[in-house]
Amino acid sequence: MMPQRVRLQHEAAAQHPTSIIGCQVRREPPNSTERYTRWVNQLAPDQLLTQVFTSHGPTVIMPTWFCSRTWFSYVGPFEEGGQGEPEDLLFFYQHLRKGGGVVRVDQSLLLYRYHPQAVTHSILEATIWTYRVRFLEERALPHWSAFTIWNAGKQGRRLYRSLTAANQRKVAAFCDVDENKIRKGFYCYEDSQERPRPRVPILHFRAAQPPFVICVKLDLTGGEFEENLRSLHLLEGRDFLHFS
Template sequence: MPDEEVEVSIIIPVKNGEKFLSFCLDSVLAQVQVAVLSLEISIYDDGSIDETSKIISYYQIKAKENGIKFTASYGAISGGVGYAKDKAVVQSSGRYLCFLDADDIMSSNRIAKQYKKAQEIERNGNLAFIGSCFERLPKNATERYTRWACNLTEEQLYTQIYTAFGPTLIAPTWFISRSIYNQVSGFNKSIKNGFPEDLDFFYKALSLPIKLCRLEESLVIYRYHSECATFGVNEKTIWDIRIKQIEKDILSKWSKITIWNAGKQGKKLYK
């Protein structure tokens, strides 16, 4: 399949993913209503030392049987989450990028639904930055966070971008125009550990003519477990990135600011 024919690349960075990767890739191969689309699975193995490489080899054959392009590469030394995502994107060739973490599962109609919405957005002259609602596995994990993320209004996708939770569109549900990635210059690769590469990318993308959209249907099962990469993200780093964005977007345009009934977080913000 020539590279220029690929419409959607599914971007999967993985490190030591033997426990969940098969479930992830099975969900990609189960996609429906995408017969008219040319798909690509793009996996970058970020220094795994378990059976991840064998799983990748097995699914490379299965993908070919399903008419799906399969691109994979391996790094002997881990470069971190941002580095792995970047490698998976760079080696891919799709017009759209559909992100999926190696421990998550997508619904069988995810690509069809998000691709249709992306086409609609781009017909109106914007770049598509699409997410969706999601389910947690186990179901009772991070209830407050899940409720927040899945109930934001269209306006709140923009107005709540400075909250402590991170991007208002959750990274494992992202389906974006490749042009966004190109203009943002990819994910931060310089900080290997403890860095919120998704939040950093999201803030940079907001300077572009994008349209944020969250599909109301739950299209991703977002797994919660002790080895999640998010547990390694430094809270102070997230705080510093948020403050810099607030300074850039808001404080630089105001002559005065007043904070009241702020509580501990508000006082920290003010300082």
């Protein structure tokens, strides 16, 4: 870590005693996890709370965490499930449940090394997915009587199938830009126990109604998706949330 890390993060923690304080990082090797590194370094302050549902995990990464012992003891302890348990994600969720904030010192204070033998690679994506869906259902979906899933493809349908029956009934539509999916007109949930089986409309994104749960990965379409989203003039956290 950089020589000024403790001083700068301690100063921020003194001002935000119930927050996890993170910082910007640089990677070693420099070109490893480029999208992820951009994400953790460039999130706006309000996005540190609105983007907590994404597959990237905590919006300030655990190697950068700094908080008071008092706050850690109030939130903790870490889950001790052993290898395969995303203990940082679970602690972060519990921190948010207890009303904690998230703050990032906007200086690169940590050299974050990447290597393929890191324990993080042993955590099953399916395990993290289950925790993420439950947290979305706990924290966000109770505030919405209906919502649209942005992505009628694999990830959007997977989210729909993973929801409780009550939250599936809140899904007013899927939306997409793929004309083939839109022409099909609907998604039929064949494995549903309900009769008749649910048929959820598939709309062009401009014809769909917010709020949206967005299952499109960021920073992968050359800016096309991000421009489509900006064109709707929506407010993140109120009108949409990123889930992918």
